[in-house]
Amino acid sequence: MRTRTVVLASHNAKKLAEMQALLAPLEWQVRLVSEFSREAPEETGATFVENALIKARHAAAVSGLPAIADDSGLEVVVLGGAPGVHSARYGGAHGDDDANNRKLLQALEGRSEHERGARFVCAMACLRHAGDPVPVIALGLWSGRILEAPCGNHGFGYDPLFWVPDQGCSSAELDPSVKNRISHRARATQSLLAQLRETEL
Numbered sequence: 001m002r003t004r005t006v007v008l009a010s011h012n013a014k015k016l017a018e019m020q021a022l023l024a025p026l027e028w029q030v031r032l033v034s035e036f037s038r039e040a041p042e043e044t045g046a047t048f049v050e051n052a053l054i055k056a057r058h059a060a061a062v063s064g065l066p067a068i069a070d071d072s073g074l075e076v077v078v079l080g081g082a083p084g085v086h087s088a089r090y091g092g093a094h095g096d097d098d099a100n101n102r103k104l105l106q107a108l109e110g111r112s113e114h115e116r117g118a119r120f121v122c123a124m125a126c127l128r129h130a131g132d133p134v135p136v137i138a139l140g141l142w143s144g145r146i147l148e149a150p151c152g153n154h155g156f157g158y159d160p161l162f163w164v165p166d167q168g169c170s171s172a173e174l175d176p177s178v179k180n181r182i183s184h185r186a187r188a189t190q191s192l193l194a195q196l197r198e199t200e201l
């Protein structure tokens with residue numbers, strides 16, 4: 001892949017930090033959509049992929065650059081996959097992690113350890129330009145279970161409640177470099193980069 005300038009289509013600072021760390025090996029010049037527009041497009045998609053495309057298309061349009069977007073969330077089995085694409089505003093206000101985590105604990109009140117299975121989903125979309133008819137799409141999944149009380153201070157969102165079985169800790173207890181090797185976002189980024197190596201971004 002040629003060295004490129006891309007715009008990251010997120011307004012979530014903690015998510016952006018992970019995306020930038022994951023893309024660092026490419027030595028691309030990474031810009032942020034907030035340099036071009038403070039407006040976050042409405043995520044009206046029914047799927048993570050549709051919302052990632054909405055965000056990437058908006059960022060490519062306002063910046064004139066190739067854009068990479070991430071739409072991600074938590075799916076809990078006994079909640080029928082909720083909060084899913086509504087993860088950011090599950091507790092009411094958008095991006096209120098405390099309210100989101102409180103609502104999740106309430107929804108799982110009394111559930112046994114075996115009924116708390118969940119997974120993080122990350123859908124990434126990369127567009128060469130706003131009208132790109134051939135977007136590159138990548139998915140990453142990360143399975144775990146929901147704790148009965150938060151622990152750990154790293155990460156963001158639902159990390160304090162997400163137990164990672166093969167690490168024996170919550171994702172908020174993981175060193176960021178470890179999370180960036182195994183998370184849904186890490187897996188989606190690896191898949192995206194593998195596809196981009198075959199195409200000409």
Ligand SMILES: O=c1nc[nH]c2c1ncn2[C@H]1C[C@H](O)[C@@H](COP(=O)(O)OP(=O)(O)OP(=O)(O)O)O1
Nearest residue numbers: 010011012070071072073074087088156157158159
């Ligand atoms: O690694 C993660 N660790 C914990 N929680 C996470 C993670 N990844 C996504 N999540 C949760 C946070 C938010 O509640 C929702 C993302 O919603 P999502 O729309 O993709 O992001 P956002 O609205 O925060 O920023 P933006 O849309 O500008 O990228 O899922």
Ligand SMILES: [Mg+2]
Nearest residue numbers: 040043071088
């Ligand atoms: Mg969002």
